[in-house]
Amino acid sequence: MTMAKSYKWRWWAAGLCVLVGMGWIAPAFAADDTIIVARPTDSDSLDTHRVSTTISLQVMTQIYGNMVHMDGDANIVGGLAESYSESADGKTYTFKMRPGGVPCHDGTVFDAKAAKWNFDRVSHPDTASPNASSYGGIVGTQIDGDNVIVELEAAYSALPAFLAGPLAHFMCPASIQGDDVTPVGTGPWKFVSWDRNNEIVLERFDNHVNYHPMIDNPGAPLMKRLVFKTITEGPARMAALKTGEVHFAEPSLQDAAEMKSDDEYTVYTSPHSGQQAYIAFAHKIPPFDDVRARRAVGYAVDRNVFANIAFEGLVEATNCPIAPGLLAADQEKCKQWGTSYDPDKARALLAELGYGADNPLEVIMSVSTLQGWDESHVIMQQQLAEVGIVAKMETRQFAAWVDHMSGVNDQTEGTPVVWTMGMSGMDPDYLVFLWQRPGYANQGIDDPVLDKMLREQRALSGDARRDKLFEIQKFLLENAYEIPTWSPGWFWLQASKSNVKGFKQVHMVTPIFNDVTIED
Amino acid sequence: MLNYVIRRLFVAVVTLFASTIAVSLLIHVVPGDPVMMMMAQNAAATPEQIEKVRHALGLDLPLWQQTLHYVGNILQGDFGRSIFGSESVARLLFDRLPNTLALAFCSLLIAVVIGLPLGFFSAYRQGTWVDNVLMVGAVLGVSIPSFWLGLILLLFFSLTLELLPVASGDYRSLALPAITLGATYSAIIARMTRSAMIEVFAEDYIRTARAKGLPESIVLRRHALKPSLIAVVTIIAIVFGYLIGGAVVVENVFSWNGLGRLALDAILRRDYPVIQGFILVFATVIVIISIMIDLAYVWLDPRITYK
């Protein structure tokens, strides 16, 4: 093997390699009319009746529509339905659909029939929708001309607010063919393709008419294509944003803090996130079946450190089970009912239960991984250690975590478990979703007092409802079933270069791309 | 010869068949219930609904029936559907296979182009300082964790220089993962090549040729080339097999949409049909490679015959 020969070979090989790379891999889209969004995980499904994760909702918002919308001041206005009315007993809602309907991507129209199909499918037991409880127990639906009439088993004042949110996207019925989901909606973007774990490609829907009060653009989006791309690793996501491969990326918290003061980038937060993170317990396993043990954990943690250090000051420490900005989220009141950082009180409570320096309380911290949360968990572990609670961390991917916790939350013996989670909503009614038996991931509390209050608040409105929600929060906080920590906390940050204009996030960290343009 | 190929294929089919059964059994023995996993998001799921889903997926049948069903479906080209999102597993797998092959092929090229000459040269000059230096480099190469190297390259080329893209999905974003894997595997190939070549050089016929006073270039070309090719083919085949399934971590660092990443995701979510499909596809590729190696042996070395 002479030198010259092997040298030539290398060049051939290198050329071949490039050719292969070009040939096998589909070329990237021309970037000028496409918006590319990078995110850490892919959606679970695009069947609106079957998923509830934020990462899925953020895509479904682009494709589907809502019966009604909520403006920046929490007023409900028309959407797919022009208007709605509520019966005096609060048990019947009548939605007046728009005359002639709203165009679907496939050429059909979204009318009263389509609306009824959505209500029926989501409330049917076979659908097993995670969101079913938020529809308020539908007992019947009827069509009367352009009207859809929905009958509920009990009065439910928060139904319109729920219907305005991303958990209640309505699909055009053509979306579901047996087991296959082919998204067809009325939203600003048409579904084109989904390469799982890689990208979801959407295309502008030219016939789109906007009814959302927080979106300026009355018609179709300004750009032609919208691509959601999964880039798992934070550094790779940042690299993609910097090299201009993607236009939007969820930044790392440190990068976000830095980019805020950098003219080249724009960082978007989410003022209407409706998100609330909290610590909770497998509350049937001793000693967390005792309120003192739960409160001890509450006194041990310093939520300000989570917010300011772990989250780089990008979130706020909060005290209420209800997210800031929603009805009855009165931080001062909640602070009185709940626990604030006081390690001595924590130690005293633990001592009452027989735990101390020579007999530490050993627990498992069961968590799922997310930026800011990972850091908070390490800090939390340290804070617990300071009052004599030895916490062993167990980290899982979110779906696996929910699966695991569904089992653990039902157990009555074993190693005590502390866990963290977050929930968001358009309205405080999400407390029902969490805490009424069985509750999300079986976390619900089988307590007649709580159940009654959760039911009652649905029938109330205005100040009476607010007071009931105070009572519920007082119950949750005094019993320390949950220890609120921070808000917002997941998928609420976006960053783009500053030549990208017109992006905004509306309720429940829903990204809106209708008005986005990219300048040269 | 033909007989041999037929027998080999037969054994391959039996192996794949047995592995399919083994895998589908194994997966059902381990803890963790895919239906619970699916329904976990669902606060309102009643035990009856869970049973219904289980029935729909055929998970309520006895194990042997499930296995039989699975094997039967595979024979009809049906790999089942993903538990999440209900896509066809075959589509999931075959969409990613080209990406994985492209990455494996390019990494392999880089690794071979660097590793082979160095290993050869190192063996040829065994014991000299050149050999020592090269082998220190090679042992360093195999000692660097690929995800670490990947992150360093990412930090340097993409974040600092803003030069190379990472996720555009075109050939440019192939560069960093291919270099990362290529670097690691070039070191492995260099070490393997050196070991193999040292044995070749120690063969009696080479010593004889040298003793006869033949010029070194003729000794190498006429006597050392063919046996060394056999070693090289083996090495390349082994490395290629590893690159197809073992690139999980690097695929993840660079968001390369290959089989490895699909497998990782499926494993984390316990998406059994996808895991089973992946193992089957992977095993098939490996079996094909090993048959090809055997045939290459025959072609390269007339002394080897198969009966």
Added chain:
Amino acid sequence: MTDGIETTPQPIGPGESELAAPSRWRTALRNPRILIGGSIVLLLVLVAILAPYLAPFDPYKIAVGKRLIAPTATYLFGTDEFGRDILSRVIYGAKLTLYVGFVAVGIGLLSGVAIGTLAGYAGGWVQAVLMRGIDFLYTFPDILIALGLVAFLGPSLTNAMIAVGISVIPYYARVTYGVVLVERHKPYLEAGQVIGASHWRLITRHLIPNIIPALIVVSTLGFSAAVLSAAALSYLGLGSQPPDPEWGSMLASGRNYITRSPWILLFPGMAIIVTVLAFNILGDGIRDLLDPRQRREVR
């Protein structure tokens, strides 16, 4: 990911074991690889044992005011996102890493030797079934096997060790099998069978001692592979859990900070490299010493 494949079973006979012990030691120490690799390994073991005395700071202590300090005289390796001293964490991490390596290799070695010996010694259908299975598993990259196992076992350092240990069983089984095949037909075993020694006695007294040299080589090299696999698992969040200063998980938790604070990435990575390198060099050295074929000079 792994160096395992590079040392595809090469039966290494007991060859030079007839050498007298003292001279063997001298020969060993004259080999620069054994000397260098061995010294670093020894050093690592010392660091692991003496960690509490060597570490300048508490590796777990969060110091909010001292976050992300670049390397200075006080903090030689800088501090991490929690203000913890990275040097101290790297030092404490040595213990975890060596522990992982030993347990994983131990599991792989014991099970692998058992399977390999049984298959090689028994022959017949036992051999056919065992080695078919092992060959099949062997085609899978060990990181994939480990990943699958740990996903089912649940995330923890212990489970990661077990998973890595199981994932390398095929490797040890094949090496053992290869050596046993060579040894089985040697006169000492056949003689043993003739005089009616029990199988157990033949295996434990005669066979095993003769395959030990080969196993020393593969375990040393396998140690590196195990450390790399375990680090990768921790990097993927499936191995060690916070706040343990395992090097792979240090890389994982620090990766979002690398743009401005690259030292978070640098030092734990270097620690992994040095460890893996040391065991690789040591393994190479021992192989040089024990495998006569590799030592033959080409003229």
